[in-house]
Amino acid sequence: MKDKDDKLTLDGGVRMLNAERKQLIMESIEKLGVIKLQELVEGLDTSESTIRRDLIELEEQGLIERVHGGAKLVISHNQEPSMNEKSFKNIQSKKEIAAYCASLVEENDCIYLDAGSTTLELITHLANRNITVVTNGLTHIEELVRQNIDAYLLGGKMKVHTKAIIGAVALDNIKNYHFDKAFIGTNAMHPEHGYTTPDMEEAFVKRAAKERADRVFVVADHTKFNEVNFSKMFSIDEATIVTDYIPSEVRKSFIQKTKIIEVEK
Numbered sequence: 001m002k003d004k005d006d007k008l009t010l011d012g013g014v015r016m017l018n019a020e021r022k023q024l025i026m027e028s029i030e031k032l033g034v035i036k037l038q039e040l041v042e043g044l045d046t047s048e049s050t051i052r053r054d055l056i057e058l059e060e061q062g063l064i065e066r067v068h069g070g071a072k073l074v075i076s077h078n079q080e081p082s083m084n085e086k087s088f089k090n091i092q093s094k095k096e097i098a099a100y101c102a103s104l105v106e107e108n109d110c111i112y113l114d115a116g117s118t119t120l121e122l123i124t125h126l127a128n129r130n131i132t133v134v135t136n137g138l139t140h141i142e143e144l145v146r147q148n149i150d151a152y153l154l155g156g157k158m159k160v161h162t163k164a165i166i167g168a169v170a171l172d173n174i175k176n177y178h179f180d181k182a183f184i185g186t187n188a189m190h191p192e193h194g195y196t197t198p199d200m201e202e203a204f205v206k207r208a209a210k211e212r213a214d215r216v217f218v219v220a221d222h223t224k225f226n227e228v229n230f231s232k233m234f235s236i237d238e239a240t241i242v243t244d245y246i247p248s249e250v251r252k253s254f255i256q257k258t259k260i261i262e263v264e265k
Contacts, residue, residue: 019231021046022054023200026230029064029073036070063230093221093244093264098122100263101183101219101242105131109180112209113140115164115202116185118219123147134177136170136205138163152177159199166201174208182213184239186220188227191253194236196229203231210234217242226250 021044028043029035040051055071058064064071097118102125105111113119115137123140126133127147135141136154144151156170184206186195195218197203210216216239225247241260254260 018054019200021050022058023231025051025054025058025071026063026198029071034067034070034072039070061228061230094118094121096244096263097219097221097242099125100261101217102126104181104217105129106180107131110134110178112177112179112182112184112213113137114182114184114206114209115140115162116219118221119183119185122183122219123149134174134179136165136209138165154205156205157201159202164202164205166199166205170205171208174205174212177212179209179213181215181217182209183217183219184209184233186218186224186233188229189218189220189224189236189241189254190226190228191236191250191257193228193232195233195239196227197231197233198229200231203233206233210238216240219243222247225254 024044025040028040037048037051037055040055041048044051055064055066059066059071063074065074094117098121101122105126107130110132111134113122113133113135115135119135120137120140120143123133123143124147126149129149131149133144133149133151134154135144135151136156138153138158141151141153154165154170154173156165156173157167158165184195186206187197189195195206197206210233218239219242221244225243236254237258239258241254241258243260243262245262245264246254246260
């Protein structure tokens with residue numbers, strides 16, 4: 001028999017799925033650092049037993065740590081760094097990945113550039129090209145204008161931390177496009193759990209972009225291999241990975257699943 005709180009009733013009778021409730025729990029803990037169990041019970045209008053169960057599952061995933069009477073955030077790779085923080089990590093690898101991806105873009109292509117530091121680097125290699133770019137990156141649209149590239153920005157809610165556009169409006173916007181190629185970033189990738197990211201709403205946008213593209217490339221350096229984050233974007237075999245190199249200890253498990261391009265080879 002299902003727990004009565006497997007779906008949570010909100011104002012107006014809207015029903016919240018289990019995963020959505022966990023996303024709200026994560027957002028609350030990320031905002032406050034530490035939160036009391038009773039605050040979650042009252043804020044989400046659900047039972048204490050259900051919240052306890054959610055906290056146990058989130059702790060098992062390594063996302064939080066339960067403390068007496070509540071939970072606190074675990075500082076780990078499941079926290080999404082800001083755009084500035086991303087931009088300073090593995091700079092040379094990102095430049096090489098971006099340069100290779102730019103070589104895949106052909107005249108008259110319509111491409112999707114996901115918000116992210118590697119895809120941002122790609123724009124400098126596309127200056128003055130006869131292409132059309134759709135992006136959900138606020139930072140990206142500014143650079144596209146500077147590089148004289150015909151571009152469209154998805155509407156929707158902006159994540160202040162990363163300047164990515166997400167949410168229902170973005171998902172509705174993206175249905176109006178068809179892409180020759182999509183270049184999508186990821187926070188983690190695993191042969192069994194696929195491509196994952198800390199934010200569920202952003203995962204939805206990435207998945208929607210993938211579904212609108214003829215060819216899909218996930219751009220990620222070697223540090224993203226064999227990692228798992230909170231929300232799944234799509235399965236590992238649904239995209240070609242463009243990376244600097246594959247760590248030797250995970251090479252076999254990944255190349256059996258999908259095509260991988262190593263730009264440092």
